[in-house]
Amino acid sequence: MSFLAGGFACKAYCKGILMALKQAIIIRADLGMGKGKMAGQTAHASLSAYRKAEREDLDAARQWEEEGQKKIVLKVTSEEGLLSLFEKMKKEIPCALIRDAGRTQLEPGTITCFGAGPAEESKINKYTKELKLL
Amino acid sequence: MSFLAGGFACKAYCKGILMALKQAIIIRADLGMGKGKMAGQTAHASLSAYRKAEREDLDAARQWEEEGQKKIVLKVTSEEGLLSLFEKMKKEIPCALIRDAGRTQLEPGTITCFGAGPAEESKINKYTKELKLL
Numbered sequence: 001m002s003f004l005a006g007g008f009a010c011k012a013y014c015k016g017i018l019m020a021l022k023q024a025i026i027i028r029a030d031l032g033m034g035k036g037k038m039a040g041q042t043a044h045a046s047l048s049a050y051r052k053a054e055r056e057d058l059d060a061a062r063q064w065e066e067e068g069q070k071k072i073v074l075k076v077t078s079e080e081g082l083l084s085l086f087e088k089m090k091k092e093i094p095c096a097l098i099r100d101a102g103r104t105q106l107e108p109g110t111i112t113c114f115g116a117g118p119a120e121e122s123k124i125n126k127y128t129k130e131l132k133l134l
Numbered sequence: 135m136s137f138l139a140g141g142f143a144c145k146a147y148c149k150g151i152l153m154a155l156k157q158a159i160i161i162r163a164d165l166g167m168g169k170g171k172m173a174g175q176t177a178h179a180s181l182s183a184y185r186k187a188e189r190e191d192l193d194a195a196r197q198w199e200e201e202g203q204k205k206i207v208l209k210v211t212s213e214e215g216l217l218s219l220f221e222k223m224k225k226e227i228p229c230a231l232i233r234d235a236g237r238t239q240l241e242p243g244t245i246t247c248f249g250a251g252p253a254e255e256s257k258i259n260k261y262t263k264e265l266k267l268l
Contacts, residue, residue: 036268043180106253134170
């Protein structure tokens, strides 16, 4: 049994400093994806970014997971907006870009979203504070 | 770069028999969750079920992931319907039930969804064939 975004903050130690952990999923709202499609793409980005984060700091990834997988789903309204943010965030946060295989709803290879983290919450917020919730 | 539900089937060998792999997320459509909330809960279920599946058959979990994370998001319309299906599926498929921490939109502890698999596609389909896509 696990809990999403518990009342407590997810915390991990990095170089002796206590930090809160969060994952952000940034998704395109301009593609006309249905809610099921969006949910599937979000899950894809979440798992892929988690697997990257795991390779960089296994303890922090596990702690984020065990403490409730605090995450936020945010929207952008163009491919350019998505890619621009992805290019910036991937320099300091484990990020995974998702392209749809195009079996349903979208053209093959359409870039739909990306996952960032889990990573220190303040790092995530630095890039995402202007974005709106999906 | 990864692809969701590629044109190819995800395949793994189980006891020498080739099998296609899929994950299903079953989510309640009766809670009035917004699309962002649903996407977050789906991601939570997807990762939690994947982590369970990993512990049961690491090679199959990895293969499903590498070949595109084929997944399907399906809906039910009551807690009873969700729990009834969860109890059946968990007997032969790695499943993870998600309760919301209730910070936004829902009461704390509300059961929102569960993830099943990745597991053999035919096993997933046996339980989900009557359900509609989210």
